[in-house]
Amino acid sequence: MRxxxxxxxxxxxxxxxxxARLARLRAAMTEARLDALIIYTNNTRAAGVSxxxxxxxxxxxxxxxxxxxxxxxxxxxxxxxVKSWIERTSRVAEVIHTPRxxxxxxxxxxxxxxxxxxxxxxxxxxxxxxxxxxxxxxxxLVLSNASALFxxxxxxADPAEVALATKAALIAQTALAQASGQSLSDVIAxxxxxxxxxxxxxxxxxxxxxxxxxxxxxxxxxxxxAGESFALRATVAYKGAWVRxxxxxxxxxxxxxxxxxxxxxxxxxxxxxxxxxxxxxxxEGCRIAQPLEPLMGSQVTDAKPPAPRALVSVQACLExxxxxxxxxAPALLGGRGEAAGLLVQLF
Amino acid sequence: MxxxxxxxxxxxxxxxxxxxxxxxxxNAWQADYLRYAADFGIxxxxxxxxVSADGTTELFLDSATEAERAEAEVPGATIHIATDIARxxxxxxxxxxxxxxxxAPRRFVPNWLAQKxxxxxxxxxxxxxxxxxxxxxxxxxxxxxxxxxxxxxxxAVFRQAVTPGRRQYELVADIEAYLRSRGCxxxxxxxxxxxxxVLGMTPPSERSIMPGDLVTTELTPALExxxxxxxxxxxxxxxxxxxxxxxxxxREALEAGIxxxxxxxxxxxxxxxxxxVFRKYGLGDYTTSKWTRVRGHGLGLFCDSKPHLLExxxxxxxxxxALIVHPNxxxxxxxxxxxxxxxxxxxxxxxxxxxxxxxxxxxxA
Numbered sequence: 181m182r183x184x185x186x187x188x189x190x191x192x193x194x195x196x197x198x199x200a201r202l203a204r205l206r207a208a209m210t211e212a213r214l215d216a217l218i219i220y221t222n223n224t225r226a227a228g229v230s231x232x233x234x235x236x237x238x239x240x241x242x243x244x245x246x247x248x249x250x251x252x253x254x255x256x257x258x259x260x261x262v263k264s265w266i267e268r269t270s271r272v273a274e275v276i277h278t279p280r281x282x283x284x285x286x287x288x289x290x291x292x293x294x295x296x297x298x299x300x301x302x303x304x305x306x307x308x309x310x311x312x313x314x315x316x317x318x319x320x321l322v323l324s325n326a327s328a329l330f331x332x333x334x335x336x337a338d339p340a341e342v343a344l345a346t347k348a349a350l351i352a353q354t355a356l357a358q359a360s361g362q363s364l365s366d367v368i369a370x371x372x373x374x375x376x377x378x379x380x381x382x383x384x385x386x387x388x389x390x391x392x393x394x395x396x397x398x399x400x401x402x403x404x405x406a407g408e409s410f411a412l413r414a415t416v417a418y419k420g421a422w423v424r425x426x427x428x429x430x431x432x433x434x435x436x437x438x439x440x441x442x443x444x445x446x447x448x449x450x451x452x453x454x455x456x457x458x459x460x461x462x463x464e465g466c467r468i469a470q471p472l473e474p475l476m477g478s479q480v481t482d483a484k485p486p487a488p489r490a491l492v493s494v495q496a497c498l499e500x501x502x503x504x505x506x507x508x509a510p511a512l513l514g515g516r517g518e519a520a521g522l523l524v525q526l527f
Numbered sequence: 528m529x530x531x532x533x534x535x536x537x538x539x540x541x542x543x544x545x546x547x548x549x550x551x552x553x554n555a556w557q558a559d560y561l562r563y564a565a566d567f568g569i570x571x572x573x574x575x576x577x578v579s580a581d582g583t584t585e586l587f588l589d590s591a592t593e594a595e596r597a598e599a600e601v602p603g604a605t606i607h608i609a610t611d612i613a614r615x616x617x618x619x620x621x622x623x624x625x626x627x628x629x630x631a632p633r634r635f636v637p638n639w640l641a642q643k644x645x646x647x648x649x650x651x652x653x654x655x656x657x658x659x660x661x662x663x664x665x666x667x668x669x670x671x672x673x674x675x676x677x678x679x680x681x682x683a684v685f686r687q688a689v690t691p692g693r694r695q696y697e698l699v700a701d702i703e704a705y706l707r708s709r710g711c712x713x714x715x716x717x718x719x720x721x722x723x724x725v726l727g728m729t730p731p732s733e734r735s736i737m738p739g740d741l742v743t744t745e746l747t748p749a750l751e752x753x754x755x756x757x758x759x760x761x762x763x764x765x766x767x768x769x770x771x772x773x774x775x776x777x778r779e780a781l782e783a784g785i786x787x788x789x790x791x792x793x794x795x796x797x798x799x800x801x802x803x804v805f806r807k808y809g810l811g812d813y814t815t816s817k818w819t820r821v822r823g824h825g826l827g828l829f830c831d832s833k834p835h836l837l838e839x840x841x842x843x844x845x846x847x848x849a850l851i852v853h854p855n856x857x858x859x860x861x862x863x864x865x866x867x868x869x870x871x872x873x874x875x876x877x878x879x880x881x882x883x884x885x886x887x888x889x890x891x892a
Binding site for chain 2: 309401
């Protein structure tokens with residue numbers, strides 16, 4: 181559950197940006213002949229609704245109803261007592277509180293048009309109980325999957341998204357620079373403290389405690405010793421924008437040459453060839469509502485290459501003299517014919 | 528090992544119910560069912576564990592980063608990365624479509640997986656898993672005791688952190704860093720600060736702490752996935768008479784609730800005991816859903832587990848259940864106050880796990 185700073189900044193996410201996104205959505209709905217669109221949110225799949233409203237639930241769940249001809253309405257399972265918090269941290273015309281969000285969302289749409297065409301983002305992945313409730317609240321509504329429509333709209337990052345992701349990356353970079361302490365727990369605590377003090381909405385820390393034995397990241401619990409080479413991964417959210425940074429320490433600390441090889445591989449994205457010399461790699465980004473979904477990589481069988489001007493986070497492993505070095509940073513893909521570039525330097 | 532004990536208990540329960548495959552859904556909000564079976568604390572995306580009667584566990588995750596972590600943290604399970612986990616799990620269940628398959632929590636599984644057109648049918652196994660989640664093993668209680676100590680220690684750090692001028696999110700940063708330094712990987716925490724204008728707690732904001740503020744928090748650290756909560760209120764400066772009078776009512780309500788905890792009582796009985804104290808002082812309106820959500824709840828692999836302590840919840844209390852009793856609500860003369868202690872139901876009543884005094888704390892203004 182989210183416990184970092186959730187706040188709205190009219191400077192970083194102005195009304196005009198949200199209006200422009202909504203206008204693009206409505207144009208796509210018109211073209212698809214949809215009367216309304218529904219997007220689900222909870223604290224792990226918040227990126228769809230937060231892209232349109234800034235709303236990020238710290239727990240529980242909600243549906244954003246976007247009628248074609250009226251202002252969006254947020255139907256939340258959170259209690260009425262947090263209404264003012266929702267209004268402070270997001271931009272929605274109306275907030276309705278009910279434990280059965282599906283029933284209420286469908287009733288609202290059906291009240292205007294009983295047989296309305298309703299697009300649902302990620303219909304297949306939506307909770308079965310909510311879909312049952314949508315059918316109960318609007319038995320004549322025609323439900324269809326609007327995932328492709330929505331994914332196309334947000335494939336290319338707009339300047340506000342790029343700015344928020346860059347801020348998240350700077351928070352992660354600054355926090356990882358604080359990585360010091362007597363134990364691995366102390367190191368992680370120092371990084372997390374810094375990130376949260378800088379206003380991170382969330383930070384997930386993972387460590388590969390001894391790269392000589394295992395290069396896989398894990399969450400650290402209890403007393404865990406660091407080997408002579410270890411790596412940290414900071415997954416940081418800032419006002420709905422998520423990035424990952426990976427840094428190796430000790431004997432595996434990256435040098436300029438490794439950083440240059442990583443940057444050169446990233447520059448070729450969405451082409452894969454740049455990662456030929458890496459033992460593993462992963463590109464993640466937001467397509468619909470999950471902030472960092474696997475898009476392509478050495479373990480990803482169902483690749484969905486990112487579009488031009490998409491925001492991604494890249495992790496990779498480079499073997500140098502038989503020793504693994506883990507690297508990772510967010511990047512912005514180039515426009516047609518342009519190279520992708522890292523949002524921040526590796527170190 | 529605790530995870531192995533849970534797995535054996537799950538397999539016994541499946542055998543008794545005649546269920547051949549159990550499908551357990553989880554995400555970072557509702558992670559307890561998945562954690563119980565697969566011992567994986569999911570943070571990103573969806574996860575589904577399929578546990579077969581022969582004890583094999585397959586874990587399907589739609590985040591590649593989480594899948595790598597699961598491979599490191601859950602060596603006994605087979606891990607699958609699938610961007611569409613509903614169809615990946617569906618393909619797995621197609622092979623056993625003639626078996627009895629149950630899902631928990633059934634209403635959370637992806638819609639595609641639950642459709643009637645599938646080759647298999649998913650029965651509702653939620654109640655079966657709920658029973659396992661609520662009725663703790665001795666090993667689970669032992670972890671809860673350690674987590675309660677962590678909660679007490681973290682609240683002591685919180686009291687030191689609250690000083691005028693600091694922002695709410697900076698206080699939370701201190702607590703999270705403290706918990707990480709102790710090797711505690713997770714926590715749920717909300718906070719409130721101010722006067723009678725504050726109606727509840729939320730994630731931290733940019734608001735600065737001011738002299739005279741009431742500062743409320745519920746702190747919920749987790750060890751091995753088990754959450755234990757403590758709720759306390761402090762005043763920045765000297766508490767005034769209205770705040771003290773109000774706090775005395777909350778303390779009386781908490782003590783009444785704890786006294787009502789015993790085998791044979793229901794969750795509703797505990798809530799009623801708390802609420803009766805408020806009604807005695809003419810504050811019955813403030814026990815309604817307009818002002819408060821629940822009067823406590825279960826603790827365990829989710830920070831807001833069943834049973835919820837509400838007057839209409841008839842879940843019987845049995846030894847081995849873990850609860851927090853918290854009569855948190857708004858008081859018209861003082862503002863929003865919280866006070867709550869975690870406990871375990873024993874044959875003799877409640878064993879309170881929290882050791883922090885039930886005081887309205889004061890910190891320097």
